[in-house]
Amino acid sequence: MATNPTTSTSFQPAFKRVAQQDRHDDTFAAIAILSGKTLDSVMRRAETMGLPRVGPYHGAITGDLIAKLLAAEGLVATVWKECSSFEDLPSVALVMVDYDESLELGRCLVYHVMELEGGKIAQHYIVDPYPHADRSLHIRVGTAALAGLTPSWYIGVTQMQKPATK
Secondary structure (H helix, E strand, O other): OOOOOOOOOOOOOOOOOOOOOOOOOHHHHHHHHHHOOOHHHHHHHHHHOOOOOOOOOHHHOOHHHHHHHHHOOOEEEOOOEEOOOHHHOOOEEEEEEEEEOOOOEEEEEEEEEEEOOOOOEEEEEEEOOOOOOOHHHOEEEOHHHHOOOOEEEEEEEEEOOOOOOO
């Protein structure tokens, strides 16, 4: 059986965790984590971009909506790409785990590879918006802690390039 994930008490992630508030807003919570915004502000912006204000909205959470929300915060998103391990991911990604192929549903979290100067990898970790009772599952650091999660899809995220000025 898998061991309990542990998080080093001295580890300081680059991204602050934002907890999801209902069972479908994990993607928006992950966007809030990536952008440094509140979940409420991400949801309000999503509503201006076509997310229904009332009623079911899970079907409206598309790759295009995710890209628009990230672009509004100066971030560039790739399209959804399949993956089978965290080694397949870029240094920053919105990643889907617990994927159910028959329902085409999973839950989203943030993956990050923290690098030292010179490009040496210091640590890779995930920030999980799911409201686990066990706080050690909120931020999982290192290969052993990630072993219990299987990524299926991801969207790579990078900083938007600023236009050159003359």
